[in-house]
Amino acid sequence: MARPARKGPPDLARRIKSAPPAPARPASRGLPSREQLIAFIAEQGGKVGKREIARAFHISGADRVELKRALHELQEAGVVDRRGKKLGRAGHLPSVVLADVTGRDDDGELIAQPAEWDEDEHGAAPRILVIVPSRGRQPGLTPGVGDRILVRAEPTEDPEPGDPSHQGRVIKILSKQSARVLGVFRALPDGSGRLVPVTKREAGKELTIPADATDGARDGDLIAADIVKQGRYGLPSARVREKLGSITSEKAVSLIAIHAHAIPHVFSRDALAEAEAATAATLKGREDWRTLPLVTIDPVDAKDHDDAVHAEPDLAPDNLGGHVVTVAIADVASYVRPGSALDREALDRGNSVYFPDRVVPMLPERISNDLCSLKEAENRPALAVRMVFSKDGRKLRHSFHRVMMKSAAKLAYAQAQAAIDGAPDDATGPLLEPVLKPLWDAYAALKTARDARGPLDLDLPERKLVLKPDGSVDRVIVPTRLDAHRLIEEFMIQANVAAAETLEAKRTPLVYRVHDAPSIEKLEALRELLATLDLEIAKSGNLRPAHFNRILERVAGSDNASLVNEVVLRTQAQAEYASENYGHFGLNLRRYAHFTSPIRRYADLIVHRALIRALDLGADGLPDGATPQSLGEIGARISAAERRAMAAERETVDRLIAHFLADQVGASFSGRIAGVTRSGLFVKLDDTGADGFVPIGSLGKDYFVHDEGARSLTGSATGESFRLGDQVRVKLVEAAPVAGALRFEMLSDGRQEKPVGRGKRGLRRASAAAGASKSRGRSPTSRAAGPKKPGKGKGRRS
Known part of the structure; x- marks a missing residue:
């Protein structure tokens, strides 16, 4: 899923200019300059590591230590990124990219952004100028806004400020999606109706559907509609384009996710x-x-x-x-x-x-x-x-x-x-x-x-839902x-x-299952949080899963166990499929490929065919035309399909739980704070694992300050503090089953005993708590925000 762009990503030239200068090194050692290193890494398209750089610049002996230090400085400065043992230009795209067409530029050319991009790790997603091959300029093959495409990307030479940093030649259009709104139709007495959106983001933003635009939809139908009018006042108007099924059917909830994520579900x-x-x-x-x-x-x-x-x-x-x-x-x-x-x-x-x-x-x-x-x-x-x-x-x-x-x-x-x-x-x-x-x-x-x-x-x-007939x-x-x-x-x-x-x-191309090490930025955020709990993790060197495990062992059985396990999970990169191997960090394995579930994963089928070809086990192996490049394209597609499936599965569970709790509005529940934002708190209930949102405006009259490093909201006058991992009690005040959204009201105060670290944040929090008064207040601003497999035991997505 494409991430929204955010302002302020420095381009390469600005990164180089703003990077701290490196200490002067003796010219006699023959080490390349910073500019030479950056240029070489950029030219190689993210496919070189320290060994290849040393070979290219004839670096040996003690100079290898200096090279390692120089590369570490460039990484710390944000000039280059590490992907396993390989280095690439910061913000660099792989040669084959799965992208979403997001709009057009001033000249009418299509602009896309990568479908998978970690802004927290790499900054804002790069913009890609879409190049359509001449053979593709015919009806049905030219992409449009909203389409998902596979492109062969390369950096734009000397782009002007504001221009796309990359251009991508279309390899294939994977899905053509015109703008639409998915929701449940609610009939009105006059023959018209309302569309109730099915996503948390759009929860509460209903659309009106005139009587002559309902296309025979009945109350409770899941529909896809086109927005036909959106004025400054009143509800937007829409027209029913397709009736997808009834929300009252047994499998309606998963039907919503299937259509919302465009998951193919009818075989040809x-x-x-x-x-x-x-x-x-x-x-x-x-x-x-x-x-x-x-x-x-x-x-x-x-x-x-x-x-x-x-x-x-x-x-x-x-x-x-x-x-x-x-x-x-x-x-x-x-x-x-x-x-x-x-x-x-x-x-x-x-x-x-x-x-x-x-x-x-x-x-x-x-x-x-x-x-x-x-x-x-x-x-x-x-x-x-x-x-x-x-x-x-x-x-x-x-x-x-x-x-x-x-x-x-x-x-x-x-x-x-x-x-x-x-x-x-x-x-x-x-x-x-x-x-x-x-x-x-x-x-x-x-x-x-x-x-x-x-x-x-x-x-x-992992929780499992047991369903009724x-x-x-x-x-x-x-x-x-x-x-x-x-x-x-x-x-x-x-x-x-x-x-x-x-x-x-056998030197046979394959699709690896790869999992990169955590990024420097995420590790720094983790260290900052652990410091408030009097815990620390290694600051440098070859970080391994064992470093995390030692932290987890220290908190096992304590009140902070759930919190630490959760933040360690969030620190990890996401596993994916790729034709290039950079190991599996989580499993601590140098090479890993999915082989064991070809009935339900396409990656495993590719590996089976590769083994058949490599070991001469039959004529139905990997075709001769299969190359690391073509398998890289497949890896990008199935990685996106996996993320699509995970999102659909998660949203379906949210909707089912919201239905389950809808008749318990007003009841109180125990849970833990699972997320802290400037807008409020996400709380995960202990019994059901349901996630709900507590708006900051409902916490009281105090002005609550968001401390990103400590993952907390703290009242500036009272010292009340709500922190990631805190055990709390909340009241359910609203449930939106169709969207899978829950809204809570905080019943616990922020003055319960909490572990206070010896670091600066811990001392600040202790000082604030000591001077807290009994009064509670309301934040001067109230920002609206919405809340955030079953499979086989062996089917966990490692």
């Missing part, structure tokens, strides 16, 4: 025809593994099973106490061929989308729930990896195989865990000794290695996190690593 005729025509795979070209007792372990309500596991002791004399772990994954590549209708549909969707009340699958059910699902006691094609681990969990070797398998059992997480814990049932009893215990023994070894590796270990419980919320639960979940998750991670290692060794 060609894709469905291909799926129905598909026939079961045969043994030809496959190893016969049907006697190996692989089992699937999934949520109890899972409809597709894309992975199966097996483990046994390694009997090799040189690996006593070791384990052989096998992970078999549904062979989707044998049914979904490159360039087919099914393939085009899967790429367009990018991934399956999991709502509480439905799933929008990436592939038709004939493929996902039937031919590719690893059903119990049925022959199924799979791509399997056999991994050998030492007794301390180190992977010694691995190999990939294209096989035919037959699942020995379909197990649920709780069912498998119960068997291990001493309560087997009829299904797990016979499997306990030969299948389940070897799995848990292997996991114990892998856990030892995982603990030594030290991935980021956040403690953030009518699609409304029955209750909200926090499922217990079992070793069965952790076992499958760790086995999948190891399989993903093996896939990336194999493809790198």
